[in-house]
Amino acid sequence: NAGVTQTPKFQVLKTGQSMTLQCAQDMNHNSMYWYRQDPGMGLRLIYYSASEGTTDKGEVPNGYNVSRLNKREFSLRLESAAPSQTSVYFCASSAGTSSRSSPLHFGNGTRLTVT
Amino acid sequence: KNEVEQSPQNLTAQEGEFITINCSYSVGISALHWLQQHPGGGIVSLFMLSSGKKKHGRLIATINIQEKHSSLHITASHPRDSAVYICAPWAGGTSYGKLTFGQGTILTVHP
Numbered sequence: 001n002a003g004v005t006q007t008p009k010f011q012v013l014k015t016g017q018s019m020t021l022q023c024a025q026d027m028n029h030n031s032m033y034w035y036r037q038d039p040g041m042g043l044r045l046i047y048y049s050a051s052e053g054t055t056d057k058g059e060v061p062n063g064y065n066v067s068r069l070n071k072r073e074f075s076l077r078l079e080s081a082a083p084s085q086t087s088v089y090f091c092a093s094s095a096g097t098s099s100r101s102s103p104l105h106f107g108n109g110t111r112l113t114v115t
Numbered sequence: 116k117n118e119v120e121q122s123p124q125n126l127t128a129q130e131g132e133f134i135t136i137n138c139s140y141s142v143g144i145s146a147l148h149w150l151q152q153h154p155g156g157g158i159v160s161l162f163m164l165s166s167g168k169k170k171h172g173r174l175i176a177t178i179n180i181q182e183k184h185s186s187l188h189i190t191a192s193h194p195r196d197s198a199v200y201i202c203a204p205w206a207g208g209t210s211y212g213k214l215t216f217g218q219g220t221i222l223t224v225h226p
Binding site: 040041042043044045088090092103104105106108109111 | 119148150155156157158159160163201203214215216217218219
């Protein structure tokens with residue numbers, strides 16, 4: 001099993017460019033998440049999808065959009081990249097929405113630099 | 116918002132030593148996760164616990180819900196344990212989006 005697959009692994013953008021980070025899971029999980037990780041800060045939730053067809057804002061949603069394309073795939077789009085979006089992005093999934101019973105499975109991350 | 120504090124922020128040990136990493140949080144929670152982030156960046160879930168103690172190999176996690184405190188112990192540490200360890204308390208509710216992550220403890224184990 002591949003688990004959670006993120007692409008690309010690295011990306012450099014110029015300010016104002018757009019891009020989409022792709023995420024797919026093969027564990028039949030209901031819930032999927034996008035986090036960003038910045039030096040000196042804990043992981044912060046950007047958006048999440050509790051189930052197919054639903055998406056909700058997390059702690060830091062500004063400048064991002066998401067699409068839950070189907071149960072497997074959850075993409076993150078930067079419409080107009082800004083240097084403040086330089087970060088490492090992680091996609092994750094869980095079987096359910098209850099943190100008590102569903103461990104998180106993470107992708108390997110995407111290192112994004114915006115110049 | 117749940118304030119999460121991990122200590123120490125950095126920890127260096129010799130192979131074979133007993134390691135303890137602490138996590139304190141400010142808001143009552145239903146469960147807490149411990150995660151491991153490898154030097155290459157990948158993140159793995161180690162434990163979820165809501166009470167008492169859990170053990171997996173050389174790793175032991177404990178939690179005291181009333182004291183708002185959890186600890187992660189590593190017995191007989193090994194250089195391959197070198198990683199960042201992150202605690203993430205969950206305040207409850209129906210949404211998993213309410214996890215709060217600590218900044219992490221950087222563990223380095225020397226041979």
